[in-house]
Amino acid sequence: xxxxxxxxxxxxxxxxxxxxxxxxxxxxxxxxxxxxxxxxxxxxxxxxxxxxxxxxxxxxxxxxxxxxxxxxxxxxxxxxxxxxxxxxxxxxxxxxxxxxxxxxxxxxxxxxxxxxxxxxxxxxxxxxxxxxxxxxxxxxxxxxxxxxxxxxxxxxxxxxxxxxxxxxxxxxxxxxxxxxxxxxxxxxxxxxxxxxxxxxxxxxxxxxxxxxxxxxxxxxxxxxxxxxxxxxxxxxxxxxxxxxxxxxxxxxxxxxxxxxxxxxxxxxxxxxxxxxxxxxxxxxxxxxxxxxxxxxxxxxxxxxxxxxxxxxxxxxxxxxxxxxxxxxxxxxxxxxxxxxxxxxxxxxxxxxxxxxxxxxxxxxxxxxxxxxxxxxxxxxxxxxxxxxxxxxxxxxxxxxxxxxxxxxxxxxxxxxxxxxxxxxxxxxxxxxxxxxxxxxxxxxxxxxxxxxxxxxxxxxxx
Amino acid sequence: xxxxxxxxxxxxxxxxxxxxxxxxxxxxxxxxxxxxxxxxxxxxxxxxxxxxxxxxxxxxxxxxxxxxxxxxxxxxxxxxxxxxxxxxxxxxxxxxxxxxxxxxxxxxxxxxxxxxxxxxxxxxxxxxxxxxxxxxxxxxxxxxxxxxxxxxxxxxxxxxxxxxxxxxxxxxxxxxxxxxxxxxxxxxxxxxxxxxxxxxxxxxxxxxxxxxxxxxxxxxxxxxxxxxxxxxxxxxxxxxxxxxxxxxxxxxxxxxxxxxxxxxxxxxxxxxxxxxxxxxxxxx
Numbered sequence: 188x189x190x191x192x193x194x195x196x197x198x199x200x201x202x203x204x205x206x207x208x209x210x211x212x213x214x215x216x217x218x219x220x221x222x223x224x225x226x227x228x229x230x231x232x233x234x235x236x237x238x239x240x241x242x243x244x245x246x247x248x249x250x251x252x253x254x255x256x257x258x259x260x261x262x263x264x265x266x267x268x269x270x271x272x273x274x275x276x277x278x279x280x281x282x283x284x285x286x287x288x289x290x291x292x293x294x295x296x297x298x299x300x301x302x303x304x305x306x307x308x309x310x311x312x313x314x315x316x317x318x319x320x321x322x323x324x325x326x327x328x329x330x331x332x333x334x335x336x337x338x339x340x341x342x343x344x345x346x347x348x349x350x351x352x353x354x355x356x357x358x359x360x361x362x363x364x365x366x367x368x369x370x371x372x373x374x375x376x377x378x379x380x381x382x383x384x385x386x387x388x389x390x391x392x393x394x395x396x397x398x399x400x401x402x403x404x405x406x407x408x409x410x411x412x413x414x415x416x417x418x419x420x421x422x423x424x425x426x427x428x429x430x431x432x433x434x435x436x437x438x439x440x441x442x443x444x445x446x447x448x449x450x451x452x453x454x455x456x457x458x459x460x461x462x463x464x465x466x467x468x469x470x471x472x473x474x475x476x477x478x479x480x481x482x483x484x485x486x487x488x489x490x491x492x493x494x495x496x497x498x499x500x501x502x503x504x505x506x507x508x509x510x511x512x513x514x515x516x517x518x519x520x521x522x523x524x525x526x527x528x529x530x531x532x533x534x535x536x537x538x539x540x541x542x543x544x545x546x547x548x549x550x551x552x553x554x555x556x557x558x559x560x561x562x563x564x565x566x567x568x569x570x571x572x573x574x575x576x577x578x579x580x581x582x583x584x585x586x587x588x589x590x591x592x593x594x595x596x597x598x599x600x601x602x603x604x605x606x607x608x609x610x611x612x613x614x615x616x617x618x619x620x621x622x623x624x625x626x627x628x629x630x631x632x633x634x635x636x637x638x639x640x641x642x643x644x645x646x647x648x649x
Numbered sequence: 650x651x652x653x654x655x656x657x658x659x660x661x662x663x664x665x666x667x668x669x670x671x672x673x674x675x676x677x678x679x680x681x682x683x684x685x686x687x688x689x690x691x692x693x694x695x696x697x698x699x700x701x702x703x704x705x706x707x708x709x710x711x712x713x714x715x716x717x718x719x720x721x722x723x724x725x726x727x728x729x730x731x732x733x734x735x736x737x738x739x740x741x742x743x744x745x746x747x748x749x750x751x752x753x754x755x756x757x758x759x760x761x762x763x764x765x766x767x768x769x770x771x772x773x774x775x776x777x778x779x780x781x782x783x784x785x786x787x788x789x790x791x792x793x794x795x796x797x798x799x800x801x802x803x804x805x806x807x808x809x810x811x812x813x814x815x816x817x818x819x820x821x822x823x824x825x826x827x828x829x830x831x832x833x834x835x836x837x838x839x840x841x842x843x844x845x846x847x848x849x850x851x852x853x854x855x856x857x858x859x860x861x862x863x864x865x866x867x868x869x870x871x872x873x874x875x876x877x878x879x880x881x882x883x884x885x886x887x888x889x890x891x892x893x894x895x896x897x898x899x900x901x902x903x904x905x906x907x908x909x910x911x912x913x914x915x916x917x918x919x920x921x922x923x924x925x926x927x928x929x930x931x932x933x
Contacts, residue, residue, distance in 0.1 A: 196755075290781055337833035344833075345748040346760075349741040349804040356801030357767055360775030360782065436668055441661050450916075451672045457915035458679065459861040461879050462904040465886065466682055469897060476681065476699060508675065516923055569771050571864070601771050605864075608777055615777065622774035629769040 200307055203314035211313040218306060221313035229329045234309045241302045249295035256292030261285035261370065262382050284378040289370075293363045297354060368619035374612040390616045404617075407592040414499070415599045418574075419567040421503045422510070423560060429507060430514025431552060435544075437515075438522045449519060452512040460509065464576035467505050471577075489582045495596035498578050502597060506573050517559065518552065525551050561636045565629050571601045580606060600625050682908075686710055686901040710902035720903055722874055723881040730795045730877060731859040737800035738855035739848065745807040747836055750814035751822075768805045776868050783869060790872050798865055799858060813847040814840065849921040857911060878907050 203211060210221040219234030245253075255262065262283025271278045316326055327335075336344045368390055376383035397405045437448045455463065470477050471487035478484055490497040529547050538546065574580060580598040588594040593610055594603050600621055607618035689705040714720045748754075749761060779798060780789065788794040822835045830838075841848070863879040870876060876884070886900045915922065 286781070290778065290785075294782070334831070338831035341832040341836075342748045342752040342754045342757075345744040345752075349745045350760075352741065352797070352801035353764075353767070353804045355782065356779055356798055357775065357805065358763075360778035361767065361770050363778040364775050433668070433671060436664050439661070439664055441657060442664055442668075448668055448672070450919075452675055453915075453919065454679065454912060455675055457912040458908040459857070459879070459911055461861055461863055461883060462682075462908055463678065465883065465900070466678055466904065469886070470678060470681065480699060508678070512675075520923060571771075571773070601773075604771065605773060619774070622771060625774075626770050630766070633765070633769060 196307070199314075200310055203310045206317075207310075207314045208317045208320075211310065211317055214313045215306075215310055218309045221316060225316060225326060227316075227326065227329065230312070230332065234305070237302070237305055241298070244298060245295075249291070249298055252288055252291040253295045253299070255283075255288045256296070259385070261288050261384050262378075282379060283382060285370075285372070285376075285382045285384065286378045289366060290363055293359055293366070297359050364615075364619050365623060367615050368623055370616055372616050373614040386616075390620045394617065394620050403589060404592055407588050407594050410587060411594050411598055411600055411603055414597070415568055418499075418503070418599060419564050419570075422506050422567040422570065422573075423564045425503060425507050426510040426514050427556075427560060427563070430511045431518045433511065433515050434518035434522055435548070437519060449515065452515050455509065456512045456516070460572055461576060463509060464505070464572060467508075468577050471501060471505075488578050491582045491584055491596070494587065495582055495584060498582060498597050502573065502577055505577060506570075509573065517556070521552060521555055522548070558636050561632060565632050568599070568628060569601050569625065570599065571605065574599050574602045575605070679908075682901050683905060685898055686905040688898055710898045711906075714899050714902045714906070718881075718885070718899065718903075719873060719876070720878070720881065720906075723876050723878045724906070726792055726875060727860055727877040727879075730792050730799070731856050734796045734799040734859055735852055735856040737796065738803040738858075739852045741800055741803035742807055742810050742851050742855075743841075743844075743848065745804045746810035746814055747840065749807060750811045751819075751836075751840070752832065764805055764807065772802070773864055773868075776865065779865075780868050790870055790875060792875060794869050795859065795866065795877070798869065799855070799862075803855070810847050810851055813844060817843050846921045849918055853914070853918050853922060856914070860907060860911060878903065882907070 204215060208221075210224050214221040214234075217235070218238040219231035222228075222231030222234065224231075262285045319326055369385055369387060370383050371386045371389070372383040375381065394404050394408055397403070433452065436442070437445050442448075468488065469475055472478075473484060473486050473489070475487075477487065486497070487501050488498045525548065529551075530543065533543050533547055574597055578597045580595040580602045582596050584596040588596065588598075593606055593612075593614070595606075598606070604618045604621045604625070607614045607621070687706050687708065687710070689707045689709045749757060783789050783794045783798075788797070817840060822839050825835050825839060826832070859877060859879075861879055862877075863883045866877050866880040867883075870880070873881075882900055882903045885896045885903070
C-alpha cells in the first residue's frame with residue numbers, strides 16, 4: 188500500500204520532468220519560474236522566495252551541520268585558545284559542540300525534507316499547468332487556489348499547522364533522542380567542555396550483556412522490567428475489577444441516588460493527580476498522619492526489606508484509590524448499554540444473579556472493554572506520575588540495583604529514564620536505549636490491539 | 650412482607666453499607682486535605698498529630714499563600730497557559746480528527762501510521778531535545794513555550810475525537826456537497842454543531858492538563874515567577890528535605906484552591922466527560 192503510494196508520487200514527478208514543457212523543467216531548477224512566466228505572479232514569487240530562503244539557510248547554517256552529521260564524527264575541535272605566532276596573541280577558538288551538531292543536523296534534515304515537499308508541489312503545479320494548456324483550459328487563478336484550500340484541498344489547510352507542531356515538538360526531538368542511543372553522551376562527555384561521538388551499538392550491548400554481574404546493567408534492567416510488568420498488571424486489573432464491582436453495586440436494581448454515589452467517587456478524579464499523590468505521599472510518610480493515628484513507625488514508602496515489598500504494595504493500593512473512579516465511570520456507562528433482553532431471557536431461564544454475572548455481564552464487559560484494557564496496560568507501563576510522586580522510584584537499594592545504573596527499587600522503565608536524564612551525573616545514552624525499549628514494548632502491545640480491532644468485524648458478542 | 654422482599658431489602662441494605670464504607674474511604678484523604686488547609690499550625694511546625702491539644706482552625710494558610718508566596722502569580726500563569734493551550738489544542742485536535750475521519754487524500758494512511766508510532770515513545774524521552782529547540786528559538790523561561798509544547802503534540806491525541814466524527818451520520822453533508830457547499834462550510838455548519846460533546850470533552854481535558862503537569866514546566870522554566878501552580882506547589886514541599894513540616898499546611902491550602910477550581914469545572918461538565926470516556930474507551 189505504502190510502496191505503491193511512494194511509487195505514484197515518484198512517477199508523477201518523473202512524468203513532470205520527462206513530459207513537461209521547458210518552463211516546467213526549468214522550474215525544477217528555478218522554482219516558480221513556470222508560474223511567473225505564465226503570469227501567476229503570487230504563486231511563482233512565493234515559490235521563488237522559498238527557494239532563495241532555503242539556499243540562504245543551507246549556505247549560512249544548515250549545510251555545515253548536515254556536513255558534520257555525515258562526516259562520521261560529531262565534532263573534533265574543543266573550544267579553547269590557540270597561540271597565534273604572527274600576531275603574538277592567544278586567539279579564542281569556538282569549538283565544536285557535539286550536541287548542537289546533532290540537534291541542528293536533525294533540524295536541517297527536517298528542513299531539507301520540508302523543502303523537497305514544496306519542490307515537488309512546485310513541479311507538479313507546473314506540470315498541471317502544462318496539461319491545462321494542452322487541453323485548452325484556463326489556468327487556475329490565485330483566488331481559485333485559495334478557495335480550493337477550503338474545498339478539495341481542505342486537508343492541507345487542516346493538517347499543516349498541527350503537523351508542523353508535531354514535527355517540531357515531537358518527531359524531531361524523538362529522532363534526535365533515538366540517535367543519542369548510538370553515542371556516548373553522558374556525564375563524562377558533556378559538550379561544550381567535552382565532546383561525544385558515535386559508538387555504534389555499544390550501549391545496547393552494555394544494557395543487555397550479563398557480564399556486568401548481579402548489579403550490572405543487564406540484571407538491573409531485568410529487575411526493573413519485571414517490576415514494570417508486575418506493576419502494570421496489578422494496576423490495570425485491580426482498578427478494572429474493583430471499578431466494575433462498584434459500578435455493579437450502584438447499578439443494582441433498587442439502589443437509589445445512583446448519581447450521588449457515582450459523584451462521590453468521581454470527586455477523586457476531579458482533584459488533580461499531583462495533588463492527591465503528593466498528599467498520599469505525606470500521609471504515608473514516616474512522620475505522616477497514618478503512623479500518628481496507628482501509633483506506629485512503619486516506613487510505608489521507604490521500607491527496604493523483602494525487596495521493598497511494602498512500598499510496592501502501597502503504590503498499587505494508592506493507585507487503586509486514584510484510578511478506580513475512572514473504571515467506575517466507564518463501566519457504569521457500558522452497563523447501562525447492555526441490552527435488557529439478555530437479562531430477561533436469562534431470568535426466565537431461571538439463572539441466578541451469580542450465573543448472570545459470569546455468563547452475561549462479565550463476557551459482555553470483557554468484549555467491549557478489551558481494547559481499553561490493553562491501552563490501560565500500556566498507559567500503566569508508562570505511568571510516571573504515580574511512582575515519581577509517591578516514592579520517587581525509591582527506596583535506594585544498592586544491593587540489588589548497582590550504583591552506576593542509577594535505578595532504584597520501585598523504578599519503572601520511565602522513571603528510570605527520567606532519573607538518568609535529570610540526575611547530576613546524567614547518562615543520556617542509556618536513557619535513550621531505555622526509551623527505545625519502551626517504544627518496542629508499547630508497539631508490540633499496540634499491534635495486538637490493532638489486530639484485535641481488525642478482527643473484530645467478524646466477531647459478535649455471544 | 651414476603652420472604653423474597655425481605656431478602657431483597659437486606660441485600661440492598663448491605664449494598665448501601667458497602668457503598669458508604671467505600672465512599673468514606675475514598676473521601677477521607679480529601680477530608681484530611683481540607684482539614685489541614687484550615688489548620689493553623691502550632692509554632693513548632695510539627696504536624697503529625699491529627700487533633701493537637703491547642704488546635705486552632707482558621708484561614709491563616711490561605712492568607713499566607715496569597716501574601717507570602719508567589720501563588721497568585723502562579724495561578725495567573727496557569728490560567729494564561731491553560732486558556733491558550735486549550736484553544737489551540739482543541740482546534741488542532743478537531744482539525745486533525747476531521748481530516749482523518751472525513752477527508753480522503755493520498756497521505757492519509759501513512760499519516761495515521763506515523764501518528765501511531767510517534768505516540769508510542771514516552772513523551773519526556775524527548776524533553777531535553779525540546780528544551781534545546783526552545784532555547785534555539787529563544788523561548789526558554791517563557792509561558793509561550795509551555796503553550797507551544799502542550800499544543801504541539803495535540804495531533805497525537807486525535808483518536809477519541811476521530812472515533813466520534815466517524816459516528817456522525819454523513820447523509821446531510823453529502824447532500825450539502827451536492828448542493829455545492831465546500832468542505833469548510835460542511836465542517837463548520839454541519840459537523841461542528843453535532844459534535845458538542847466531543848468538543849467540550851476535548852476542551853476540558855486540554856484545559857486541565859497544564860494544571861497537572863509539573864515535569865515539562867520543571868525542565869523549561871527555572872524562573873520562580875513563571876512557575877505554574879503544579880510546579881510551585883510541588884516545589885513547596887519537595888524542594889528541601891525539611892520543607893515538609895514548614896510548608897505542608899500552606900501546600901494543602903494551595904492544593905485546595907486548585908482542586909476547587911478543577912472540581913467546579915469538572916462537575917459542571919461531567920455529563921460530557923462521561924460521554925467522552927465511554928465513547929473513546931469502547932472504541933479503543
